[in-house]
Amino acid sequence: MQTDTAVPIPFLAALRPARWRHAGSNIWRNRIFYILIAPFAALTLVMGVWPIVLGIIVSFTDSYTALTPEPTYVWFQNYIDIFSDDLFLSSLWRTLLFTVLSVVLNVTTALALALILSSRSLKLAAPICGLALFLPVVTPEAATFIVWKWMFSIDFGAVNAFLEDMGLPDFAGTTKPLQAFFTLVFVEWWHHVGFYTIIFLTNLKLLDPTLDEAARMDGARTMQRVWNVWIPQLRPAIAINSIYAVIQFLKTFAVVVIMTNGGPNYATNFLSFYAYSKFNLADYGQALAMATVLFAIVIGLAVVVYRYNEKADYR
């Protein structure tokens, strides 16, 4: 398996306009490819493009009529409503803050963990530790988040029992606004950091050993080598992980549903959770207006990153 990381997201090249160089008879000559792609195209259209377009359309309609054959269009009313809703605005800022915090936390700790895991001193323990880190990535979050919910329970959770044994004060867990926010930062970190760690770990194995040797010869200390030799080479991996993390944490949802339900006092009412609770009360228009806003944020970020990558030269 080769791992060329020169261009982190070549897939974004699809944003470029199509080049219609070949046309007409070309289609018949390549009919086999049209047959091969047909199911994929159908699935993408029906379960991807159509819902997205419909979502945007419904965000312009009156929720009450959204599911009827002839919906009433209220145009930007749903957007006006959500932007004059304090809860939405606070949830937007909260989501962005959570994302920034989580991306920084996950990428830095994943890098640190990967560096430790790749050090020779750990020997056989490293693969076991790597497996443990990765386990939450593949196990059902419905189960693990429920477990964490109980572990943080102030009434009989393991976390506080542990703190008490150590003679430390209780942690409020999900009962106080600020602590609840950071509890979710932690649980989401637990759930995802293994993924980013493994990516760094793979990239660390691909580092150019001659550069490191040269630095060693020059008498560089470990920290200097990490800082001056390894991290610059890891920049593409840092970029990829950051992009994945941004997309991941912007849509933070399940942990809220399972652990806090947006509380206490709306302290963890993130955007996708708020949209979903609107959807649950059949407020389709506002729910999809919120979804569209979040979608626009993701696209905006992706375009910025893509532009930046096109210009930047990592080598």
Place this chain on the structure above:
Amino acid sequence: MKTRSVKDRSVALLAWVFMAGVTFLFLYPFWWMIVSSFRSQEAMLLEPTRLLPESFNTRAYGDIQTLGGVKLWLYTFNSVFITVAATLIAVGVTALGAYALYRKPDLPGFRFIQFGFLMTMMYPAMLLVIPVYLVVFQLGLLGTYAGIILFLSLMPILFLMLVQFFRSIPKELIESAKMDGASEMQIFRKIVLPISKPILATVFLIGFLLNWKQWLPILVIATSPDQYTLPVALLSMNTELGIDFQATMALAAITTVPIIVLFLFTQRRVIGGFVAGAVKG
């Protein structure tokens, strides 16, 4: 030289202790879940951090044979059926599509498909469920396995892994076959398919793991607990009349343990696949 090795050793010890702590932090919740499923609620309340159960109290596993008026075996069947069916379709459809897009990205219409796919990837996955609900409704597939399976078979990460793999096939292999006068169909069947078998197995495995976790699309598209899978049943265990903590942990264990076992047996493939999809994505 000597001081250095002492220092190295102490650093190594520090790394050991630290990583042992980290490993504990990542494994303990799973252990706690399994142990708790064998302990009565009263015992849990009294001593929440006990590492081994006092006795193997299997009451909870008996109690969850029926949940919300639906048998546990039906939830399990749904989990297996929906996961396998959606993943099979996903792998088949995505592999063919990825191959076509890799070979001829510039054919008329292909850019549009790729663009649409890209948009789908960027739409916040959880929120896509809301408009998908409306689409599934318009298709008349609400409350059907077909509606659930169709949505779950759209798996962007598999596409990234497959495209990555196809890019790694040496161009010469295909070019020389063309020289020999092989048709595209022959190239696909005789050359590409055989060397793709390992990657297809890998993406199937990863697709299986990811679909097994799914809950929101199933919760939203299903119109009755009859279509719920294990994770959805797990989230539905709270009723107005209270919750059985031990039973919740038992169902969580049933949902999770098979996946842990599967993952441990296939970890190289799974982690390698994830990395390949992500690094090249």
Place this chain on the structure above:
Amino acid sequence: MRNGLKQCAAAAALLALPVGASAQELLIWHDKGDLGTVMFEDIGKLFAEEHPGVTVRALSFPTDQWLSKSIAALNTNTAPDLLFNDNFRINVIQQSSGKLSGVQDMVDGLDDATRAALPEGALDASTLDGTLLMLPLQQATGAFGVRTSWLEAVGEEYPETWEDVFRIGKKFATEDPDGNGSDDTFGMALQAGNPSVTHQMLELFGFGAGLDHLIIDDEGNVVLDDPRNAKLIQTFLRIFQEEGLVSPDTINHVFTDMYQLIEGGRAGMFRVLDANVVKWDGIEGLAGDYTIGPIPSLFEDEPPAVEMHSVRSIVVTPSSDNPELAAQYAAFALQPESQAIMLKNKGSGVRGDIPLDGLSDTQAFFAKPQYPVNPNDFLSAKFAWYPELQEAFYREISDAIANPPADFDAWIKATAEKMQDKVADLKD
């Protein structure tokens, strides 16, 4: 190839069939757990004696899923034959879907004895915007309960006033009333996790203590800052400020968490609904160890009482394949023998003339009320916008629980003004 395609098409057609549909099956969605399912299916078996070949299937959802699924199903015409829940939730699904058309015909078609046995209060509570929207099957009562052995352990009697509650609560939290040697008990279990659960508690304490209205009165005037209402709200907020009276987690609690504390023996005082006792009488440690009584009194001039917490009702949906059969089943659930099944499984019916044999003491407390039953004001039946006002009000309450107001009088005045504006807004 052709054969294969045919098979594929057949399989696809099979997959596209809604799971579990059958012409002679009536499907009910409720949120009352396994006992609720047993109740509806047992009534269904009786019903089948008169209607051979009919089976009744009941599915229980968690309450929030029941709400969202019912709304979505009504909007998409995929609803089951019948929906059952508390009147205020049926009101919510009607306001979000507008698909229910009322049950006046069904009530008119009832036999005279049944019609006469239906309390007018229950019918009033089943009315929305002047239309009789749902058929009441159960009248649910809310009372107060205390762990008997804990009272003995701390040398107290059943609490009559809130001062008693606060004093006893403190003892429960600090004197290890369960004698297990660890400091793990709370005075009281409560739920304040979101507006839709908090309102149940505040209403229980308010209406149970004899309040006529909570936020607004019948005319829509804000009354929450009247002296009596203010006293209730101040007392309610005090619950969260007294050290150890409730778990600090209460601000997140919904009923599951609250029941966890009650059933797990962590809280000494709690709400008791008629629907709780059948389950609790089967829980070791709790069964036989709780005393049920009236709501703690707030006002000296009001007699001790309990609250008529809700009216649980059933509706036939427009998507039913068998609307007539479904309506017959709903009416059948009002017959004395069906009502007896309800009493047995969920502790309440709606008829005043149900035979009461074979009930446990705890069930009898609700079935033969010794205290006046003060009804909830059920204003959601009168004002379509009431749930929205409630939500706004309980946001303020939730905020005041998290950040206790320094000057309560100023806070209640300000909140009343905000609600006045909100009412004006909503009335438009």
